Amino acid sequence: MRKVKENVFAVGAIDWDRRLFDELIPLPDGTSYNAFIVKGSEKTALIDTVDPEMTPTLIKNIIQADIEKIDYIICHHGEQDHSGSAAEILRLYPDAKIVTNAKCKAMLIDLLCIAEDKFEVIADGDSLSLGDKMLEFVFTPWVHWPETFCSWLVEDKILFSCDFFGSHIASSDLFVKNEDKIYESAKRYFAEIMMPFRTAIRGNIEKISKFDIEIIAPSHGSLYDKPSFIIDAYKEWISDKVKNEVVIAFASMHGSTRAMTDYLVDALIDRGVTVKRFDLVVSDLGEIAASLVDAATVVIGTSTVLAGAHPAAASAAFVVNALRPKTKFVSIYGSYGWGGKTVEQLSGLLGNLKAEIIEPVLVKGHPKGKDLKALDEMAEAIVAKHRELGILK
Numbered sequence: 001m002r003k004v005k006e007n008v009f010a011v012g013a014i015d016w017d018r019r020l021f022d023e024l025i026p027l028p029d030g031t032s033y034n035a036f037i038v039k040g041s042e043k044t045a046l047i048d049t050v051d052p053e054m055t056p057t058l059i060k061n062i063i064q065a066d067i068e069k070i071d072y073i074i075c076h077h078g079e080q081d082h083s084g085s086a087a088e089i090l091r092l093y094p095d096a097k098i099v100t101n102a103k104c105k106a107m108l109i110d111l112l113c114i115a116e117d118k119f120e121v122i123a124d125g126d127s128l129s130l131g132d133k134m135l136e137f138v139f140t141p142w143v144h145w146p147e148t149f150c151s152w153l154v155e156d157k158i159l160f161s162c163d164f165f166g167s168h169i170a171s172s173d174l175f176v177k178n179e180d181k182i183y184e185s186a187k188r189y190f191a192e193i194m195m196p197f198r199t200a201i202r203g204n205i206e207k208i209s210k211f212d213i214e215i216i217a218p219s220h221g222s223l224y225d226k227p228s229f230i231i232d233a234y235k236e237w238i239s240d241k242v243k244n245e246v247v248i249a250f251a252s253m254h255g256s257t258r259a260m261t262d263y264l265v266d267a268l269i270d271r272g273v274t275v276k277r278f279d280l281v282v283s284d285l286g287e288i289a290a291s292l293v294d295a296a297t298v299v300i301g302t303s304t305v306l307a308g309a310h311p312a313a314a315s316a317a318f319v320v321n322a323l324r325p326k327t328k329f330v331s332i333y334g335s336y337g338w339g340g341k342t343v344e345q346l347s348g349l350l351g352n353l354k355a356e357i358i359e360p361v362l363v364k365g366h367p368k369g370k371d372l373k374a375l376d377e378m379a380e381a382i383v384a385k386h387r388e389l390g391i392l393k
Contacts, residue, residue, distance in 0.1 A: 011061035013054035030170030040130025049085035078107030103147035142200035167221030191289035250301030256335035267379035304336035
């Protein structure tokens with residue numbers, strides 16, 4: 001339990017050891033499940049809960065905060081890392097009401113089997129008095145589920161932002177201290193979770209801009225006592241601006257595609273392009289996702305497996321398509337032995353991208369002179385496109 005402001009306490013849990021989130025997202029630095037007690041002169045609210053496995057920690061911290069009664073449990077989001085302890089808190093504080101919107105109410109009934117009479121449903125712009133403290137509710141749909149919203153603590157100027165502005169990091173620092181570390185963690189978090197919803201985020205950032213925010217308290221990671229740090233970062237990430245960067249993600253079985261990769265990487269570097277290279281068999285999915293936030297171009301390289309793309313390359317194409325980065329150009333290269341349709345397969349997996357396709361390069365066996373020339377032509381095409389955007393002189 002840690003004090004945020006007078007009668008506002010952080011009571012969530014730090015998960016130092018978790019290394020995979022949603023059985024999908026690597027967590028090299030662990031994570032936290034942030035929950036908060038806001039104690040007013042008349043009522044007390046618990047802002048979110050924690051992942052079910054960390055429920056004992058949440059209860060211990062509430063007790064440590066000397067909280068005898070909880071009147072409201074504010075549930076910003078239906079996912080269990082936020083709401084998973086709600087049923088247990090209701091058992092301990094049976095007079096409490098879950099305060100949420102109609103969409104989240106339906107989800108919590110489905111996911112946690114909470115009785116319908118335990119809810120108090122709010123609308124966008126509603127407020128809740130705790131006596132000398134007032135909470136205002138700001139709906140922020142698709143950041144990153146349709147039901148998500150934020151709470152604004154008027155007197156203390158704290159925005160409880162749910163997943164908005166979060167970062168997966170386990171840290172003893174209540175507030176951000178190492179900005180470089182948090183920037184990279186928050187960017188990775190944005191890439192993995194928020195990037196598909198860039199357009200929605202633009203509107204929601206505009207929505208919270210009316211508040212004179214002193215503290216942003218997200219549901220994961222450290223709190224921001226310099227809100228402009230993370231708000232400005234988000235404004236950059238959701239913009240349409242890209243950088244002179246190429247992400248090259250490849251899978252090679254017997255060395256031919258790797259040889260093509262090495263040649264293309266050198267060709268781009270020689271032409272003044274920044275390259276981020278990932279071997280898909282061993283690379284961290286989160287690092288690849290973070291690299292997509294700014295990159296002007298994405299190129300996927302693949303060996304051929306039973307006439308199709310290597311499963312790791314197909315998976316990468318699927319992930320890129322799902323994350324919908326602002327990438328302007330894409331291409332494909334690879335090697336085959338006797339035949340196949342890797343280009344058609346991978347192109348079909350990238351339909352969500354509003355990106356121009358640069359001529360792919362597919363070679364038989366190990367790359368030879370004419371194949372290397374084709375890779376030079378791919379590099380030249382990428383350079384020309386970057387110059388057209390004004391990101392490469």
